[in-house]
Amino acid sequence: xxxxxxxxxxxxxxxxxxxxxxxxxxxxxxxxxxxxxxxxxxxxxxxxxxxxxxxxxxxxxxxxxxxxxxxxxxxxxxxxxxxxxxxxxxxxxxxxxxxxxxxxxxxxxxxxxxxxxxxxxxxxxxxxxxxxxxxxxxxxxxxxxxxxxxxxxxxxxxxxxxxxxxxxxxxxxxxxx
Amino acid sequence: xxxxxxxxxxxxxxxxxxxxxxxxxxxxxxxxxxxxxxxxxxxxxxxxxxxxxxxxxxxxxxxxxxxxxxxxxxxxxxxxxxxxxxxxxxxxxxxxxxxxxxxxxxxxxxxxxxxxxxxxxxxxxxxxxxxxxxxxxxxxxxxxxxxxxxxxxxxxxxxxxxxxxxxxxxxxxxxxxxxxxxxxxxxxxxxxxxxxxxxxxxxxxxxxxxxxxxxxxxxxxxxxxxxxxxxxxxxxxxxxxxxxxxxxxxxxxxxxxxxxxxxxxxxxxxxxxxxxxxxxxxxxxxxxxxxxxxxxxxxxxxxxxxxxxxxxxxxxxxxxxxxxxxxxxxxxxxxxxxxxxxxxxxxxxxxxxxxxxxxxxxxxxxxxxxxxxxxxxxxxxxxxxxxxxxxxxxxxxxxxxxxxxxxxxxxxxxxxxxxxxxxxxxxxxxxxxxxxxxxxxxxxxxxxxxxxxxxxxxxxxxxxxxxxxxxxxxxxxxxxxxxxxxxxxxxxxxxxxxxxxxxxxxxxxxxxxxxxxxxxxxx
Numbered sequence: 001x002x003x004x005x006x007x008x009x010x011x012x013x014x015x016x017x018x019x020x021x022x023x024x025x026x027x028x029x030x031x032x033x034x035x036x037x038x039x040x041x042x043x044x045x046x047x048x049x050x051x052x053x054x055x056x057x058x059x060x061x062x063x064x065x066x067x068x069x070x071x072x073x074x075x076x077x078x079x080x081x082x083x084x085x086x087x088x089x090x091x092x093x094x095x096x097x098x099x100x101x102x103x104x105x106x107x108x109x110x111x112x113x114x115x116x117x118x119x120x121x122x123x124x125x126x127x128x129x130x131x132x133x134x135x136x137x138x139x140x141x142x143x144x145x146x147x148x149x150x151x152x153x154x155x156x157x158x159x160x161x162x163x164x165x166x167x168x169x170x171x172x173x174x175x176x177x
Numbered sequence: 178x179x180x181x182x183x184x185x186x187x188x189x190x191x192x193x194x195x196x197x198x199x200x201x202x203x204x205x206x207x208x209x210x211x212x213x214x215x216x217x218x219x220x221x222x223x224x225x226x227x228x229x230x231x232x233x234x235x236x237x238x239x240x241x242x243x244x245x246x247x248x249x250x251x252x253x254x255x256x257x258x259x260x261x262x263x264x265x266x267x268x269x270x271x272x273x274x275x276x277x278x279x280x281x282x283x284x285x286x287x288x289x290x291x292x293x294x295x296x297x298x299x300x301x302x303x304x305x306x307x308x309x310x311x312x313x314x315x316x317x318x319x320x321x322x323x324x325x326x327x328x329x330x331x332x333x334x335x336x337x338x339x340x341x342x343x344x345x346x347x348x349x350x351x352x353x354x355x356x357x358x359x360x361x362x363x364x365x366x367x368x369x370x371x372x373x374x375x376x377x378x379x380x381x382x383x384x385x386x387x388x389x390x391x392x393x394x395x396x397x398x399x400x401x402x403x404x405x406x407x408x409x410x411x412x413x414x415x416x417x418x419x420x421x422x423x424x425x426x427x428x429x430x431x432x433x434x435x436x437x438x439x440x441x442x443x444x445x446x447x448x449x450x451x452x453x454x455x456x457x458x459x460x461x462x463x464x465x466x467x468x469x470x471x472x473x474x475x476x477x478x479x480x481x482x483x484x485x486x487x488x489x490x491x492x493x494x495x496x497x498x499x500x501x502x503x504x505x506x507x508x509x510x511x512x513x514x515x516x517x518x519x520x521x522x523x524x525x526x527x528x529x530x531x532x533x534x535x536x537x538x539x540x541x542x543x544x545x546x547x548x549x550x551x552x553x554x555x556x557x558x559x560x561x562x563x564x565x566x567x568x569x570x571x572x573x574x575x576x577x578x579x580x581x582x583x584x585x586x587x588x589x590x591x592x593x594x595x596x597x598x599x600x601x602x603x604x605x606x607x608x609x610x611x612x613x614x615x616x617x618x619x620x621x622x623x624x625x626x627x628x629x630x631x632x633x634x635x636x637x638x639x640x641x642x643x644x645x646x647x648x649x650x651x652x653x654x655x656x657x658x659x660x661x662x663x664x665x666x667x668x669x670x671x672x673x674x675x676x677x678x679x680x681x682x683x684x685x686x687x688x689x690x691x692x693x694x695x696x697x698x699x700x
Contacts, residue, residue, distance in 0.1 A: 155555025
């Protein structure tokens with residue numbers, strides 16, 4: 001999948017997803033984030049599915065310091081692997097459809113529009129043993145946390161050999177003990 | 178004859194595997210003038226190829242051939258297809274190891290005598306002891322450049338160690354230091370000193386950490402008596418009608434079947450592949466697998482009682498800076514049954530990067546409970562528990578008759594049930610570890626479950642009596658005198674210490690024995 005690096009134009013047929021850290025816009029082909037100036041073009045999954053997976057990803061690993069684009073990058077990877085005929089595509093589409101059904105039954109709106117995180121988490125707890133949930137979580141635990149761009153936000157410095165290791169860069173600099 | 182050797186040269190000793198056991202025994206045999214061929218299933222990398230990136234390195238180095246698991250151990254639930262985190266490359270798991278080089282305590286050679294009958298445990302005394310091993314340990318430490326031996330200075334402590342040390346002092350622990358590590362604290366043996374890079378598990382980019390890849394094998398090759406063939410996966414060991422092994426069948430890097438003749442064979446594929454190979458080599462004469470008259474091949478699989486404790490503090494630690502295993506506490510390593518279990522355990526600092534922390538801190542965990550912990554990553558300190566686990570007859574490697582690898586050979590299943598002694602020890606260590614970090618102000622601690630096994634032991638165990646085990650006191654199989662086991666699978670019991678030093682010491686001792694037996698015409 002590719003991240004579209006531009007501020008998208010929101011047309012009248014688009015609808016604003018009303019919850020989330022940043023409002024996401026779903027078009028016929030993409031999920032767009034006007035405030036963060038990015039968009040994800042859905043290649044294999046329905047754009048609504050991509051949007052829901054982004055919401056679900058944040059609910060699985062909620063980091064308030066992380067913008068939606070990090071979750072979008074992770075979901076974009078899943079979308080890229082969910083090619084026509086791949087079992088993953090059915091797992092994700094069917095899983096999201098069922099999650100939406102459960103959300104509508106409980107709250108009258110699709111999953112992505114359920115207002116409170118704890119309400120959405122309760123919906124996820126009910127399915128956490130299912131292949132759909134485990135597939136998303138299992139992918140996400142790598143595809144989210146292995147993004148080098150987010151490591152500095154967590155204070156992780158990554159590769160060090162080319163910089164001479166930490167022998168002169170604070171390997172023993174702790175000062176509060 | 179100098180290397181390279183012909184496949185029909187039946188004067189060579191064939192070593193299967195090139196890690197701590199195989200790489201050492203093969204190199205030492207060559208240094209002793211014995212014509213040797215090491216067959217290694219993995220590729221040959223150089224230090225320049227290693228990458229400071231956890232997942233990329235994992236893809237490069239880890240043994241990812243298909244394996245299955247069963248049993249009540251947590252690894253089966255969390256990592257069903259990955260029972261062990263070991264390396265498939267020349268150098269084996271000495272690429273990945275953290276460097277801790279600890280001798281067994283004297284009583285650990287005599288676990289059965291010391292601990293007595295432990296229900297459900299298949300304990301046995303080693304046929305050797307600390308006195309017998311002392312000179313070999315000394316030689317191994319010299320070869321490996323182990324700190325705090327032979328006048329070699331200890332490594333400096335990093336941030337993660339300093340937190341550990343402060344907590345150890347608060348708890349009254351007396352045996353806390355930066356340990357005995359086979360990582361150069363100063364240049365030695367043609368290798369540089371530790372640069373505190375922090376990616377010990379991904380292959381040491383400075384070469385300060387001992388590995389057979391660059392510290393042993395090149396010395397063996399220099400003699401002209403050692404040939405290492407990478408990407409050669411051995412599938413069977415063959416024998417003649419007298420029951421002596423005659424050579425091995427392997428698939429080369431092009432997938433072509435080859436047959437290397439041999440005067441003797443040393444098996445060193447780690448404790449899953451080694452018994453698997455013996456079992457897969459079953460024949461009309463040896464219906465239950467080679468060297469398996471005792472029925473012990475594959476049994477008594479041990480993996481150390483492990484787990485980790487991580488703590489989050491108010492202020493930054495940056496534990497990932499510097500050596501991964503930067504310090505050790507040995508106060509709990511002694512046998513003190515008053516704690517509610519036999520044997521003991523070590524605490525050793527351990528740091529993993531953010532990507533692996535996500536995978537290992539609480540496998541399967543999610544939600545704010547989990548993500549808040551990840552948010553505390555830079556303020557985290559961590560340590561690993563390494564304790565003696567009980568050998569059990571049914572903790573074992575078996576063959577999956579219905580699942581074959583790409584060479585058509587049955588894949589291995591690893592069955593492991595925790596013994597009550599293992600659980601009691603782990604819970605004790607979790608409590609002590611949490612108390613240690615809380616003593617220095619941790620706001621939250623985590624009893625992290627075991628990672629896939631890095632210490633795989635015991636599946637071809639050493640015994641005085643041929644009916645109790647697979648190999649004798651020299652790692653020579655009881656049943657076939659020109660067949661040896663040279664890796665950690667020959668461990669009778671696991672002790673509380675990281676196994677590499679003992680594997681190397683046993684390999685050096687075995688190489689001397691093989692040379693001696695060859696000189697006497699016995700093999």
